[in-house]
Amino acid sequence: MTRFTFKLPDIGEGISEAEIVAWHVAVGDRVEEDQSLADMMTDKATVEMESPVAGVVVEIAGAVGDQVSIGAPLVVIETEESGEVAAPATDEATLEAENPGVEEASPLPAREGPGVGHVSNDANSEHNAPSNPESHDRSSQIKPTPSPSLAERGAVLASPAVRARAKDLGVDLAAIRVPDGERIRHADLDAYLRYNAGQGYHAPHATRARNDEQVRVIGMRRRIAENMAAAKRHIPHFTYVDEINVTALEAMRADLNAHRGERPKLTLLPLLIVAMCRTLPDFPMLNARYDDEAGIVTRAGRVHVGMATQTDAGLTVPVIRDAQDRNVWQLATEIARLAAAARASKLTPQELGGGTITVTSLGPLGGIATTPVINRPEVAIIGPNKIVERPVFRGDEIVRAKLMNLSISCDHRVVDGWDAASYVQALKTYLETPVLLFAD
Structure with missing residues (x-):
């Protein structure tokens, strides 16, 4: 041995x-x-x-x-x-x-x-977080005791809604006395609950209290906490938001998807990344990494786009490398591949590092505006928000339009507000006139 x-x-x-x-x-x-x-x-x-x-x-x-x-x-x-x-x-x-x-x-x-x-x-929070407290605390659950004569009453009559509510409350409908042949109604259930309140029953429609939980912050969740705290501690953030009319962009995207063949379905993200790659050469201060300890800003010659991705383990940021060399279909393919790898925890260290600028989006859940936190040591992060339809003026006419707010957070140590606003205006030109995305 x-x-x-x-x-x-x-x-x-x-x-x-x-x-x-x-x-x-x-x-x-x-x-x-x-x-x-x-x-x-x-x-x-x-x-x-x-x-x-x-x-x-x-x-x-x-x-x-x-x-x-x-x-x-x-x-x-x-x-x-x-x-x-x-x-x-x-x-x-x-x-x-x-x-x-x-x-x-x-x-x-x-x-x-x-x-x-x-x-x-x-993250293995499912294996380490405390069990659902309700699965251990049975004292708060309803345990009705039927009357000895209930067995003689036959089938219980009640509507599906009453049955569903009784099931949620843990009440045996056979325990509720009503005249023979009559259906049990919500009022009968309410009366039964009030009468038995002293036996641990809850008032109708009340939300049950839950036990406190203590969840250890480990794994990916701890890394996220550390990185976000470091970013906010070291970086003086500012956020600029502007509204973009994406009516034409969405129409073009629908046309492209209708004729995509075997290619992946296009979302807004690959089109936005193409616009970013077209505009970043004129705004090198945004496509950069800042080593604040050495006091050096490295303005990247290539565009390596971090893609914030929500997974069961938490937020990860795989990197689309050399995005400037990919067309919209290649970007869509790479986005799908990296998202699947992130959710399966199959990303390599090379796919998780070296980003020069990040995009984060909540998709349909996105609100009116976001103030995203910069992915340190990068100096900028872009956040497209939810697309909504609103009436807008076109000359003297009111027309329907698809509008989207676009947020950008920047490191104020190396990026000025004028630069951020000017960059979003450049993006706006491409996104509101999407044919430019495919022009040489």
């Missing part, structure tokens, strides 16, 4: 530590070679750690949410040369006696208890 100490490898350039976001094994579990041990998250991506040996897990490095340094022990596995694997040792002195000369690290706190199931995304 020997002990193999699996140390956390270097899983990203410049990364000094990684966070445990999921355990796939627990102390006492047998693992096979190449079996998944844990998911580790860095600033760039989540990486699955696989076992290089077969054996029994005897120590693990901590709980979900803990940080592990690069090169530090992650898992200790007891391997076998022949025969069965011995049960995991629990005494540190025993471990040392059994393994003289074997590579060792500082002892790990053995975490007894159930293993963590497979997690398919960056």
Whole structure:
């Protein structure tokens, strides 16, 4: 028998530590070679750690949410040369006696208890958040006690609405007395609830109180919190909003989709990115990254567009690289690919870094205006808002138009308000005259 100490490898350039976001094994579990041990998250991506040996897990490095340094022990596995694997040792002195000369690290706190199931995304809040309090607190649920004579009353008569309401309240309609042959009405249900209020029933239409929950901020949610706090702490934001008439743009988009063939369906986003790429060369201060510690602004020659994407694990920002070299259909294809990879937690570190400007959109949920937070160290982020139909004047006539507010947040240390407003006006020209998006 020997002990193999699996140390956390270097899983990203410049990364000094990684966070445990999921355990796939627990102390006492047998693992096979190449079996998944844990998911580790860095600033760039989540990486699955696989076992290089077969054996029994005897120590693990901590709980979900803990940080592990690069090169530090992650898992200790007891391997076998022949025969069965011995049960995991629990005494540190025993471990040392059994393994003289074997590579060792500082002892790990053995975490007894159930293993963590497979997690398919960056955040495992479903595995770590407290259970639904209502599933444990049964005292507030309604438990009517039928009268002994109810069995003789036959079928209960009630409308579907009354039945649905009684079901939501946990009331057995057979417990409510009404004259034979009459239907149970909402008023009968209300009277029954009032009469039994002392037995834990709630007033009709009342919202049940829920127990407080404490949810540990870990994984992707912690990264988002740290990044947003750093962005707001270091960057003096300002936001400019303007209204754009996208009636012609939406008509053109509908025509393109009607003749797209096997190509992906176009949303507004690829058209907006084309407009951005057309206009950014005249506004290099916006397509930039600011190293505030070194005091250097790097104005990028290429447009690498970050695409804020909502996933079950939280907000991620995959990057569409070299957007200036892609046409609208290629952009649509890349957007779909990156969005699917983000939601499946399959993005690589290269697909998550190096952005020069970001776009964020809530799509149909978008409100009148947004004030998006800059994706540091970038200096600008663009937020298209919801498209709405409103009456507008065209000369002396009132016509229907599709309007959209466009927000841009900028780092006021390197971008002036005049620059931001001028850039949005340039975007507006392309979006309101969409044929220019395809002109040489």
